[in-house]
Amino acid sequence: MKDHPTPTVTTGPLPASRKIHVAGERHDISVPMREIALTGGPPLTVYDSSGPYTDAAARIDISHGLPRWRGAWLRARGDVGETDPRPVAPADNGFAEGARLTPEFPTRHRPLRAAGGRAVTQLAYARAGIITPEMEFVAIRENEGRAAAHSRDGEPFGAAIPDLVTPEFVRQEIAAGRAIIPANVNHPELEPVIIGRNFKVKVNANIGNSAVTSSMEDEVEKMIWAIRWGADTVMDLSTGRNIHNIREWIIRNSPVPIGTVPMYQALEKVGGVAEDLTWEIFRDTLIEQAEQGVDYFTIHAGLRLHMIPMTAKRVTGIVSRGGSIIAKWCLHHHRESFLYEHFDEICDIARAYDVSFSLGDGLRPGSIADANDEAQFAELRTLGELTKIAWEKDCQVMIEGPGHVPMHKIKENVEEQLKHCHEAPFYTLGPLTTDIAPGYDHITSAIGAAMIGWFGTAMLCYVTPKEHLGLPDRDDVKTGVITYKLAAHAADLAKGHPGARARDDALSSARFEFRWQDQFNLGLDPDTAREMHDETLPAEAHKLAHFCSMCGPKFCSMKISHDIRAEAERQQGMESMAEKFRDGGDLYIPAPEAGE
C-alpha cells in the first residue's frame, strides 16, 4: 500500500440524521438504526443498512477495514477454529502483475471454519433451538425502534408478519427455511440482515468491475455508496483481473452481506474458456471465497442438460451469465454440470463456513416473449429439489427468480416458487415488465419488483438505468438503489407491514404542514429532493413557505385546505358539520347564515 494512498470514501450522516443503537436483551449486542430529527414532532427511527460510514463518531480507514465485532460471537460458540489459509495463486487475480495488480488488503486474517465437520450455520442453530446473537440482532433491527404496530392494513398473500419481531420468531422462520441470515464466519464485520417473506422486503445492489472498466477504489466506494442509500446486501460481480484482491477490500469494509457468483472467477482461471472448467477449479474457488468471507454464493446447479434445448426457440436464449457458461460446458461435454453432480460437496463447503446459497436461475427469461416458459419452470423445480438437499445439510437457501415478465405473469412466478421450493425465500431481478425502454429499465423493473415483492419475494435485486447498455457508475448505483428501496417499501405497505406506514404518514404530515426540511429529510433521497426544490425556489425563506413553484401561493391546495379547516372550525367544527350534512342527500338546504 506504500505507493497507494488510502482511497477516500463517502462518510458522514444523512441530513438531520444520527446513528442510534439499541441494545440486546439476550446477548451483548448493539443494533444500529438511523434517527431522523424533525422540526415538527418527535424523531422517526428507520432501518439503517449504511454501517459505520454514516456514524459521525466512527473513524473510517478502509485500509484497516471495519471493526471485527462479530468475532466475539463466533468465538463464544466454540465450534469454529482457525485454519491455514489456501495460498493465493496468481490465477486468483487473473495473473495481474506490477502496476496492474490491485494491492493486497494490508492485513491478513486467518480464516475460520467449522471444527470437526460441524454445521456452523444459522439454520443448524435454529433447528437446535438456539437463538444466536445474529437472530436477536435482526429481530431488533426489523422493529426499527417500534414498541407496537403502526396503522396497518394490506393483502399479505399468505405472508404472516407479526406486529413485532421476536428473536424466537426469527429462529422459527429460519428453522422452517422461510428466512436466512447470510453470515459467513469469516465476515466478522457484518451487521446481520434477515431475508424472508415475513420480514421487510430487502434490496440487493450489484457492483463489480468488468474486464472493460473500473477499479478497486471505484468498487469499494460503490459498495459504501450503495449501502448509504439503503442496499441491504451487495453482490460483487467482478470479472476480469484482480478479482481476489478487490473482493478482499470489499468484504473487509462491508457491514452488509456480500454475495458472489463463484463461476465468474472460476471462468477467469481457465482463460474464459467455459469448456475448460472443472469441478476441482470450481471447488477451489468456493474455498477461496468462503475463506475470504463471502456470505452467499449464487450457484446455477438447477440448469440441467435436458433443459438446454428448451431454450432453442426463445427470443433471447439464455441471459444469465452463469447459466450460459454452465450450459455451454454441459453441451460441450454432453453431461450434467459439475454443479449439479457435486451439489452435495458444495453443501459441505457452505456448511463449514455458513455460506448461504442463492440458487441461480440460469434459465430466467431475458425478454417478455420468454417469460414463464418451459425452461424457466423446469429449472425452478430442480431448484426445489436442490433446496431439500441443502436443507438436509443444514445450509441456508434462497432462490433466484426472473428477469423479464409482463405484469399478468408475475404472480404465477411467486406461486410456483413457493410451491416447488417449499417457501425458501425468493430473490428476484426486477422483473422488467416491458423490453421497450432501454435507459429506463430501473423503472420498467421497479414496477415488477414492487408487485413481486408484494406477492411474496423476500429480496429484490436492483436494476440500474444502465441495464443492457453498460457498466453502472456511481450515479446509476444510487438511482438503482433508491428506485428499489421505494419499490420494496411499496411492497411492504401493500403487504400490511406493521411499521411501513409510519414513514409515509410522517412525510405526508410534513408536506401538509409545509415543513419542507422535514419533507426532504424523511425522503429516501433528501439531497435530490432539496436540490429540486432549490431549482425554482432557492432562498432559505422558501423552505418555510406555504406553497411551492408548482402551483404558486394562490393555487396551493394544501394552503387552501388549511383555510378550509380554519373556516370550518370557525363556523362550528367540521365534526359536527359532518353529522349534520350526512343526511343532506341530494338537495342540500343552506343553513341560516347566523353570526356571519
Place this chain on the structure above:
Amino acid sequence: MKDHPTPTVTTGPLPASRKIHVAGERHDISVPMREIALTGGPPLTVYDSSGPYTDAAARIDISHGLPRWRGAWLRARGDVGETDPRPVAPADNGFAEGARLTPEFPTRHRPLRAAGGRAVTQLAYARAGIITPEMEFVAIRENEGRAAAHSRDGEPFGAAIPDLVTPEFVRQEIAAGRAIIPANVNHPELEPVIIGRNFKVKVNANIGNSAVTSSMEDEVEKMIWAIRWGADTVMDLSTGRNIHNIREWIIRNSPVPIGTVPMYQALEKVGGVAEDLTWEIFRDTLIEQAEQGVDYFTIHAGLRLHMIPMTAKRVTGIVSRGGSIIAKWCLHHHRESFLYEHFDEICDIARAYDVSFSLGDGLRPGSIADANDEAQFAELRTLGELTKIAWEKDCQVMIEGPGHVPMHKIKENVEEQLKHCHEAPFYTLGPLTTDIAPGYDHITSAIGAAMIGWFGTAMLCYVTPKEHLGLPDRDDVKTGVITYKLAAHAADLAKGHPGARARDDALSSARFEFRWQDQFNLGLDPDTAREMHDETLPAEAHKLAHFCSMCGPKFCSMKISHDIRAEAERQQGMESMAEKFRDGGDLYIPAPEAGE
C-alpha cells in the same frame, strides 16, 4: 409580434424514423404513423402522437400554427356556424400590460359553435349511427399499420380489445360511453385520439406556467417536447398572468387534445379570492376557452358541501387545486357549488363545441393514509350521477381518479369507478404507491399507473420527478412522459393488447442479435440509450460488438447463447435433442460421443 422573434421549437424525426401516412377508406383522411427502420428485418410501425414536428417534410412556424386540416370535416357536417367571438378582456390575461403581456397569437380565427342548439359531439354522432372522420382516423391509428394481431395473451379484467379496431367498433364504444374522442370544433389542428378501456392506454402530460415561473415560449416548447416523447394529450394548467394568450399559442400549435381546468383562470379573474367566484365568471370562462378550442375541461362538480367535513381527519386534506378552491367557496357561502348546481348549463356549453368532460376528483387522496376513504368514494358516486346527466346532453365524459394509493387498494378504485360511473373512461394521476420518495415520484407513481392501466384505466396522467417540489422543466417533462409511456405499454402488454408485444419482440431480437443501433432506435428514448452506451464504449465499432461494458466479451450470456446454439446445431439440432432429453428425468445418461 414585431418585437418578438418567433421562438424556435424542437423539430425533426426521431432517429431512424420517418413519418408515414395511412389513408382512410370511408373518408379523405391521412393518418400519420412513425416507421422505424431497422438494420435487420423489416421496419416497425408505431403509434405517433408527435404531430408534424417530427415530419422531415413539414415546415414549422409556430407564429402561423399548424395546418387547420380538420376544418373541412367540420364544414362538411354542416351543423356548426361561425360566431362573433367573445371579446378578450384584460382580466383574461390577468391584467398583464406592456412588456409583461404575452403577445396575442398573430391570426384571429372566428370561432365555430353548434347551429340551432344541435349537439355537435362525437357522442351524438355515434348514437345517430354516424361514423365520423374522427372515428375512422382513430380506428386506423390504433392499429398501427397492423394487418393482424401479434402474439397476444393477457388478463384484460373485462376489457374487450379486438384484434383490429374498425371504425364501427369505435362508433359503438363512443355510443356506449366507454370511449371519448376529445375534439373541440375550434381545434381544427387536431389529430384525433381515442380514450377508452378497449384501446391503447394513453398518457397525458401537464404543462403550464405558474405565478412563480416560466413563459409562453417555454410552454409551447414543453407541449411539443411532451408529444415528441409520446404524450397523447396535454393539459395546460397555467395560472398567473397571460393565461389566455399562452393558451391560444399552445392550441394553435397542438396536434393533440388540450385539456384545462377552467377554474384556474376563473380564480385569477377574481384576484385569487375563491369566495368571490361566481357562476357568471365561471360560465364566461368556459365560453372563452371553448371558443379557443380547448378539447376537454376538468370540472370539479362532484365535490359537494356535505363531503367537505369527511376530509377533516385526513392527513393531507384536499390536495386537488380545483377541489380545494371550490370547497373553500362552498364552505364560505354555505351552499352547494355553482358547478354542481349549474351542471346542466355547463353541459349545454360543452355540447355546442364538443368539449369533453374530465370530471375532476377534487377529493382524491394526497397520501397513502387517505387512500380509498369515505370522501373519495362519496365524490366518485356523484361523478357517476353527473356522467348520466352529461350523457343525456350528448356530452362526452371521462372520470378522474387518484392520486396516492398503496398497491393493495388500487384495484378497488377501478372496480368502484366502473360500477358507479357506468364504464365511462377512467383517467388517473399515477397513483403514487408510497409517499416516501420525493424526487422519484415519477417512479412511485409509475408502479401504480402501470397497475391501474392494466386493471382498466384508459388514460394515465403523468407525474414528473419534480412532483411536490417545483414546476417541472423540459427535462422533467421528458422523464415524466417516457416513464408513463413505459407504464402504459406495460399495461397494454398485461391486458393482452393485440399489437403491444411487437415492439418488445423486435427490440429483444435486436438485443439478442447485437444490433445495437436497432436496440436504441426501437426504445422509447433512443437518445438516452445511445448516450448511456457511449459512456463506456463510445467508438462506432462497438455498436457492432458482440458484448457491452456491463459484462465484457467473455461474460456475455447472449454471445455464449449463440455459441450454444451453434454447438447444438453442430451436434444434432436442438429440436431433436429436446425430444431426446425430454425423457431424461432425474438421471441423465450421456449419449455416446459419436462423431466427436
